[in-house]
Amino acid sequence: MFSKIYSATLTGIESIVVSVEVDVSDGLPVFDMVGALSLEVKEGKERVRTVIRSMGQRIPARRITVNIAPADLKKSGTGFDLPVALAVLLAIGNYPDAKLEDLFVAGELGLSGEVLPIRGILPMLLAAKEVGLKRCLIPMDNLSEAAFVPGLTVIGVRHLKEAGAYLQEGSIPKQEVKRSEASSPKRVLDFADIHGQKMIRRASEIAVAGMHNFLMYGPPGAGKSLIASALPTILPPMTEQEKTQVMKIYSVSGKENMDALMDGQRPFRSPHHSMTQIAMAGGGVIPRPGEITLAHHGVLFLDELPEYNRKTLEILRQPLEEGCIHISRNKTEEVFPADFLLVAAMNPCKCGYYPSVKCHCSPRSIGQYIARISQPLLDRFDLCAEAKKVQITELKETEKEESSDRIRERVVAAMEIQKERYKGCEVLFNSQISSAAIEEYCHLDTKENQYLDRIYDEKELTVRGYYRILRVARTIADLSGSERVKLEHLMEAVYYRTLNRRFWEVNEDVSV
Amino acid sequence: MYPFKLAVINSLTATQKRQLFYALRSAETILRASDEQLLGTGLINETVLSRLRKEQKERDFEEEYNRYRQMGYGIVTLEDPQYPNLLSEIPDPPYALFYKGTLPDPAEKLIACVGARRCSAYGRTAAEELSRYLADHGFSIVSGMALGIDAAAHRGALCAAGKTYAFLACGLDICYPRTNKNLYLDIPNHGALFSEFPLGVEPVARYFPSRNRLISGISQSVLVMEARLRSGSLITADQALEQGRDVYALPGRISDVMSEGCNHLIAQGAGIIQSRERLLCDLTDLPQTIRKRGIDTQFNELHLEKEELLVYSCFDFYAKSVDEVQQEVGLDFLTLLSIILKLCEKGYLKEVFMNQYIRVAQIFH
Numbered sequence: 001m002f003s004k005i006y007s008a009t010l011t012g013i014e015s016i017v018v019s020v021e022v023d024v025s026d027g028l029p030v031f032d033m034v035g036a037l038s039l040e041v042k043e044g045k046e047r048v049r050t051v052i053r054s055m056g057q058r059i060p061a062r063r064i065t066v067n068i069a070p071a072d073l074k075k076s077g078t079g080f081d082l083p084v085a086l087a088v089l090l091a092i093g094n095y096p097d098a099k100l101e102d103l104f105v106a107g108e109l110g111l112s113g114e115v116l117p118i119r120g121i122l123p124m125l126l127a128a129k130e131v132g133l134k135r136c137l138i139p140m141d142n143l144s145e146a147a148f149v150p151g152l153t154v155i156g157v158r159h160l161k162e163a164g165a166y167l168q169e170g171s172i173p174k175q176e177v178k179r180s181e182a183s184s185p186k187r188v189l190d191f192a193d194i195h196g197q198k199m200i201r202r203a204s205e206i207a208v209a210g211m212h213n214f215l216m217y218g219p220p221g222a223g224k225s226l227i228a229s230a231l232p233t234i235l236p237p238m239t240e241q242e243k244t245q246v247m248k249i250y251s252v253s254g255k256e257n258m259d260a261l262m263d264g265q266r267p268f269r270s271p272h273h274s275m276t277q278i279a280m281a282g283g284g285v286i287p288r289p290g291e292i293t294l295a296h297h298g299v300l301f302l303d304e305l306p307e308y309n310r311k312t313l314e315i316l317r318q319p320l321e322e323g324c325i326h327i328s329r330n331k332t333e334e335v336f337p338a339d340f341l342l343v344a345a346m347n348p349c350k351c352g353y354y355p356s357v358k359c360h361c362s363p364r365s366i367g368q369y370i371a372r373i374s375q376p377l378l379d380r381f382d383l384c385a386e387a388k389k390v391q392i393t394e395l396k397e398t399e400k401e402e403s404s405d406r407i408r409e410r411v412v413a414a415m416e417i418q419k420e421r422y423k424g425c426e427v428l429f430n431s432q433i434s435s436a437a438i439e440e441y442c443h444l445d446t447k448e449n450q451y452l453d454r455i456y457d458e459k460e461l462t463v464r465g466y467y468r469i470l471r472v473a474r475t476i477a478d479l480s481g482s483e484r485v486k487l488e489h490l491m492e493a494v495y496y497r498t499l500n501r502r503f504w505e506v507n508e509d510v511s512v
Numbered sequence: 513m514y515p516f517k518l519a520v521i522n523s524l525t526a527t528q529k530r531q532l533f534y535a536l537r538s539a540e541t542i543l544r545a546s547d548e549q550l551l552g553t554g555l556i557n558e559t560v561l562s563r564l565r566k567e568q569k570e571r572d573f574e575e576e577y578n579r580y581r582q583m584g585y586g587i588v589t590l591e592d593p594q595y596p597n598l599l600s601e602i603p604d605p606p607y608a609l610f611y612k613g614t615l616p617d618p619a620e621k622l623i624a625c626v627g628a629r630r631c632s633a634y635g636r637t638a639a640e641e642l643s644r645y646l647a648d649h650g651f652s653i654v655s656g657m658a659l660g661i662d663a664a665a666h667r668g669a670l671c672a673a674g675k676t677y678a679f680l681a682c683g684l685d686i687c688y689p690r691t692n693k694n695l696y697l698d699i700p701n702h703g704a705l706f707s708e709f710p711l712g713v714e715p716v717a718r719y720f721p722s723r724n725r726l727i728s729g730i731s732q733s734v735l736v737m738e739a740r741l742r743s744g745s746l747i748t749a750d751q752a753l754e755q756g757r758d759v760y761a762l763p764g765r766i767s768d769v770m771s772e773g774c775n776h777l778i779a780q781g782a783g784i785i786q787s788r789e790r791l792l793c794d795l796t797d798l799p800q801t802i803r804k805r806g807i808d809t810q811f812n813e814l815h816l817e818k819e820e821l822l823v824y825s826c827f828d829f830y831a832k833s834v835d836e837v838q839q840e841v842g843l844d845f846l847t848l849l850s851i852i853l854k855l856c857e858k859g860y861l862k863e864v865f866m867n868q869y870i871r872v873a874q875i876f877h
Contacts, residue, residue, distance in 0.1 A: 198835070199835055217866075355831055355864070355865045355868065357769055357770070357830070363659065363689075363691075384866070386833070386866060386867065388833070388835070454853070454857070455853075458853075458856060458857070458863075459863070488846045491846055491849045491850065491853075492845075492846065492849075494849075495834070495849060495867060499866060500866065503864070503865045503866060
């Protein structure tokens with residue numbers, strides 16, 4: 001007897017539909033699984049055998065061959081247990097009425113026959129829809145992800161028996177979408193709750209509006225992390241397309257906190273500085289997404305930037321340029337999307353108080369501290385702003401600060417302007433304007449040009465720094481609804497310009 | 513040759529060398545003395561003696577001496593008449609001083625100018641201006657070639673093409689701190705670098721106070737520019753007083769941490785640096801003729817517009833950030849930025865850190 005069920009395997013964050021074929025024929029009693037299977041797929045054989053037996057079925061003493069096709073594709077993951085079990089049961093004569101042509105099945109089995117959740121259901125469903133499958137049998141616990149794939153009949157099952165009953169009689173068990181516990185309305189920090197910090201607030205707004213990478217520096221306890229964690233509230237909600245892509249990533253990496261994403265909130269990742277390179281970039285024998293991919297279409301916040309391993313930070317450079325990361329491993333090469341807004345915070349020195357009189361670092365240690373961040377990486381921060389210790393008078397001000405929603409309105413408006421301007425180009429945001437195209441988008445008058453020439457010398461700007469100021473000025477102009485980049489926009493951009501390392505090198509002027 | 517030997521020998525401490533010299537009156541007698549004679553002084557014990565003998569036997573002093581000579585390092589000891597007079601009078605002069613450059617003339621008047629390594633623009637500018645002024649009037653400036661005040665003092669003297677002497681807390685072949693490389697190379701041509709340590713000795717924290725006593729020891733007066741309440745500069749001032757030197761301090765505002773030490777010195781009876789002219793009179797024992805001059809006049813002489821003056825007056829000799837000043841003056845942010853830019857161009861302000869500025873101004877008029 002022969003049977004065939006469709007399932008899927010993961011490659012990176014994409015999924016490919018494969019077919020699980022089972023043949024039961026005469027010969028020595030063997031249970032064999034073939035088809036370029038990884039260890040966890042092969043082990044499924046034992047789970048399937050035990051579960052079938054525990055359901056009271058006798059596995060005939062015949063030759064059972066399981067093949068997962070196409071045979072040259074490496075298969076991994078635990079989602080093959082359920083399709084293999086069903087296919088075996090079909091091949092030995094169960095469920096004669098089952099219709100399998102448009103059915104997709106995935107799920108892991110426990111020894112008692114319960115169906116356990118798996119990673120990557122969302123991309124699997126998308127792949128299934130792509131090849132024209134209509135009905136999907138998946139673990140009940142994964143049901144929440146199914147909401148993203150309209151046009152499919154998705155049935156969640158909790159036990160192998162329920163799956164069998166569906167195949168035979170078409171009976172559907174009670175569907176329960178599990179919302180993770182974190183979904184209880186979590187208090188999100190709003191910009192209205194942050195007192196003072198006028199400069200940083202404004203800088204955050206500019207950073208988000210033009211997707212400029214943003215670096216905050218200042219003494220400990222000045223509220224840098226606080227501001228960063230409020231950033232998602234002023235980011236515009238994700239579009240459906242973005243949402244699907246982000247959900248796919250989270251589905252593959254098996255992250256729980258998907259409810260906020262489903263509401264359209266952008267991801268906010270703040271990995272600890274003890275993280276490894278692989279955790280940042282993604283990787284492993286079977287490559288899995290790293291933090292930069294998890295922050296796709298959202299914010300990657302690196303607190304205490306100089307404390308990160310230097311190599312870990314250098315990894316960021318290529319994704320920041322290309323918006324994706326290529327990971328090559330022994331047999332596979334994956335491309336993970338990694339288009340994120342990089343936000344970082346740092347103390348200016350070891351003790352955190354440079355250049356104030358409170359600082360007790362030696363000039364050498366001050367120079368070494370900034371040197372932990374390479375110049376090329378420093379160059380990728382378009383915007384820098386200093387966080388100041390909040391004064392007690394500011395804290396006590398009863399007047400509420402501007403709320404996130406109000407700021408978001410301006411951000412969205414500025415983004416609309418950019419969308420209109422860059423229609424038909426590869427550029428989406430001001431931060432991506434190439435230096436060749438900058439003259440076209442940031443045209444300056446004589447007065448403005450003169451100002452920049454002066455600044456170029458006075459602030460010892462680099463060529464890159466010069467262009468960065470123009471890009472940021474463009475965003476500031478967009479925020480104010482101005483078509484031209486005016487002097488005031490340039491001046492503000494200069495104020496938020498990239499850190500100048502010179503100020504950290506032996507600097508006799510700021511000793512106090 | 514014997515003085516050189518005694519100077520570089522490691523088995524005797526600086527104190528032992530000095531005491532042996534006082535007891536036996538010359539390096540030659542010390543190094544040719546019999547064991548009994550040396551032990552008889554009661555200054556060294558047998559362990560030290562055996563180490564001394566071993567070193568005398570094994571070390572090739574001839575070769576070392578030639579190396580010093582070739583590299584341009586000189587040595588002056590208590591036996592030489594050129595040994596700075598004032599220095600030989602302090603309680604604990606070093607037996608030998610290594611130097612590079614020219615020794616000060618006995619008639620030369622040496623003034624020490626010391627202060628904090630981390631200083632404000634106020635102290636640094638004052639140190640540089642005062643040193644230049646004093647060098648112009650024939651004084652030589654002595655300091656320690658450290659960052660901050662010391663470096664500014666040397667620079668001031670060099671600017672005026674005057675003489676300046678630096679005492680290092682390490683061997684003369686080591687430039688510490690390295691950032692003062694220019695001074696390290698320049699000073700030997702306009703004075704000398706001094707050290708009580710032989711070549712190759714690395715700077716160690718405990719050498720610095722010892723070096724400081726030489727700075728005050730060789731000078732007739734000590735000027736303290738800026739010092740915190742507990743700082744090396746105040747120790748130098750104390751040592752100077754013990755050595756019988758005049759101490760002058762630059763007064764500062766009571767709110768400035770960096771001036772606390774100086775104000776404290778003044779309260780203790782140190783001379784106060786009120787003006788360059790007055791200081792010069794004090795140092796030269798001339799009758800005082802003080803020019804009258806209102807401090808208030810200085811702002812009017814800047815030829816600034818009203819708003820510029822307002823902004824300028826908000827900045828100070830220590831770094832202040834733009835938003836701090838904005839809160840004080842209440843000007844529109846962009847207006848403020850353009851005024852600051854103008855003031856920078858006119859040379860009245862200087863950006864010393866990201867969006868933080870200090871005043872650039874003369875302190876003495």
